[in-house]
Amino acid sequence: MCGIVGGIALENGGAPNFEVVQAMCDSLTHRGPDGEGLLTSMQFELNNAKNVQEIKSDRNLWLGHRRLSIIDLSTDASQPMVDTSGKYAIVFNGEIYNHAKLRKELESKGIRFKTSHSDTEVLLNGLIFEGKNFLDKVNGMFAFCFMDTANDYFLFARDRLGIKPFYYSVINGVFYFASEVKALRKVPGFISEIDETALLDYFVFSSVKAPRTIYKNTSKLCPGHLIEMKAGRIGSERPFWDLKAISKRKTNLQSETDALLNYFDQSAQRRMIADVEVGVLLSGGVDSTANLGMLTKHSNQPISAFSIGFKPEPGYQNEFKFARIAANHFGADYHEIQVSYEDFIRDLSESIGFQDMPIADSANALIYRIARTAKEKGITVLLGGEGSDELMIGYSYWSFASKYQKLLKESKSKTRLVSSIHQLPLINKKRAIYKNWYRKTLDGYTHFSGGTETRSVEIARSLLDPDAQRRVKDYNPLDQIQQMYKDFIQNDEFDYFDWMTYLDLNHRLPELLLARLDRMTMGASVEGRVPFLDHELAEFCFSMPNEFKFQNGIEKYLLKKSFEGIVPNEILYRPKEGFLLPLNEIINSKKTKMNRLVSEARQRFGLINENASIEASNSGHQNYNLLNMAIWMNEHEN
Incomplete structure (x- = not known):
């Protein structure tokens, strides 16, 4: 994993310069402390710079890269990487897990490689010979800029599930991009004015959904999307993958149980691919324990596992008990981190800078503390359990949301009736979440707006000063969710569980959970990987019948059946509590x-x-x- 930056002149635009792109690179040192490289077409500046390669192009450009060495630690795998012809180049952040297989396919077609096993060179050659269609073959997490100088063509893309970030802004006729906005802020002319509608989004959802950011003139590439630039003319974002294009399957429980375990096993093995040591974020829950179990199965040495929790306080109980059970069961090299309230507040202040864009996830500081500890122990890669709950119906309130949908079917008349009944004294305090749902249904919105929803739109507006409230009076953050919902329900084979999965995979995960994992681990120069979000596993889970995922009142039913005999029962079937904070x-x-x-x-x-x-x-x-x-x-x- 790394940090990438760049500035490319648009048609009739300005020109990037070395000093700016160097400053952009320097701001991402934490993402890549192991090396730096620059690439330019502007020959007159080469005498003033170090670690700079030249590429012949009529387009004025600078590309930059900060390297965190994980696969192929040799300097041959450094970036920006230029092919042997000198016509193509790439800057790439992420990992291509099936690079060995893809390399063999490309070699069978006569393509020669200069590195021994660089996944960057596989991605570069694949794009050269197959174009953007090569992305259909890639299994991994990525954000990159690929250039073809002969055709004055650039391709920018972000992985299917938004694990890796990609931000961009047009400033003085130059298309600038970076792994984090702090790099874009180094560009003279960057507009740092806060978008008030995005601020309202944040107060409702604790983050800002792509393609917007908190800043007015800065965007982020949506998950599974790409942008093409031809002859200095930038195109619009277009999807190259969308989970709602996956069809539901008719199958049986036993075959799905076996298949799920196989898919996850393959995914875990892929995420062990590294030339550095791989560890696990261990909470003591099903997902992190499954990660530990699979890594242990395929390793000839104990896996380093890290757990964090607060020191004992009245009314609070950490999860160390279950993390210890998991660690002992698999013989892990277990590290336990106890923090105080003071530690948390101090880490919160320190980690804010690494958030880059505001991400209101309360686990930020704790993940940052774990990543720092892991780095001190010599661990450069950590596996997290993100994605399992969304793919396998791991939230109990989803069952209430599904029942609500079946009962009211978005009927305003039924909603008014049920809402009035809910006011009766004996039941008034039950299912308080329904009252927010009633309001949304009556206002014409679907009631489930995602797992990121922190407060109602009305309360969020009240946090803005009166002038800002007037300026955003015609904007409602729920409109973007409603448009997604309208598009999604065009396929009548999907049910409301599918909608909740789809929305959270497109909103909660990339904007909150994956953003926190990337920023907080990278803040300590550690790479975060997520086995449950292998796109092949995601497609398999999404296409299976939902009655296998939620059965007999048990969330993640099929996942738990699959891991029987692997994950200890006291962990497998204990009530879900989430991260206790x-x-x-x-x-x-x-x-x-x-x-x-x-x-x-x-x-x-x-x-x-x-x-x-x-x-x-x-x-x-x-x-x-x-x-x-x-x-x-x-x-x-x-």
Whole structure:
């Protein structure tokens, strides 16, 4: 994994320069401390630069790369990489897990390689000889810029599930791109004005959905999308993969149980491919324990596993008990990290800079602490369990959302009736989430807006100052979700479970869970990998009948059946608790300081309502959402 940057002159545009692209590269040193390289077509600047390659092109350009060496540690695999003809080049962030297989296919066609086993060179040659269709063959996580100088053509692409980031902005007639926005901020003329509609999105969803970002003139490439540039003219984003194109299958439980285990086994083996040591983020839940089990199966030495939790406090219990069970069961080299509230607050402040864009996931600081510890222990790759809950129906409230849909079928008259019944004293306090759903149904929106939803649109608006509220009065963050829903239900073979899976795979995962994994691990120069989000495994899970995933009131039923005899039963069938985090206690322990940070952000940006404060909500997640934005604002220039 690495950090990539670049500046490419558009038609009749300006020209990037060495100093700017060098500064962009320097800002991503944490993503690639093992090496740096630059590539340019602007020959007159070469005498002033180090580690610079030249490529002949009529298009003014600079490409840059920061390297975290994981596959093929030799300098031959350094980037930017130019092919043997000198006509093609690539800067690439990520891993191609099936690169060995693809290399053999390309070699059988007469293509020669200069490296021993670089996945970058496989991607480069595949794109040269097969074009963007080569992406259909690639299994991996990636974000890249590929160039064909002979045809003045550039291809930019991001992996199917959005594991790797890709940001871009047009500034002074130049198309700039980078793995993180902090690199784009180094470009003179970068517009750092906050998009108020994106800020409203953040207060509702704890992040901003692609293609937008928190900044007005900066975009991020959507998962599974590409952009082409020809003769200096930039095209629009287009999908090269979409999960809703996958058809549902008719099958039986036993065959699916065996097949799921096989798919996951293959995925785990792929994610062990590295020339450095691979470890595991271990929570003591089913998913992280499955990761540990599969890695142990295919390793001849103990796997390093890392677990984190808070020191014992009244009313709080960490998950160390289950992490220890898993570690002992598989003979792992187990590392346990205990943190205090003070540690968390300190790590939160330190990790904000690595968030890059505001990501209000309360596990950010803890993942950052684990990654730092792992790096100190010599681990450069960590496997996480993200994606399992979304693919295999791992959330209990999804069953309520499905029942709600079957009962009301988006009928406003039925909703009014049921809503009025819900006001009766004996049931008024039950299923409180339904009340938010009633409002959305009556307003013409589907009730499930994703697992990122932190607060209602109405409450989110109240966090904005009055002037900002007036400017965004005609914007509703739910509109983007509703448009996705309308497109999705065109296929009548999908049910509401499919919708929830599809939405969270396109929103919650790339914008929150995968973003936190990438930024926090890379903040410590560690690569995060996600076996459950192998795209072949994702397609298999999405296409299977949902009654296999949720059965007899058991979430992830098929997954648990598949792992019987592998994952210890006391872990496999224990109630799901998620990552236990005493947010209210942490925030309230420093309430005065937290409110001061909110006040400082209000004074600097003038976008937050004077009534917005930690005391305004009794929800730890809502307070963390506000606090995270305040700290982020205070860390960034207006």
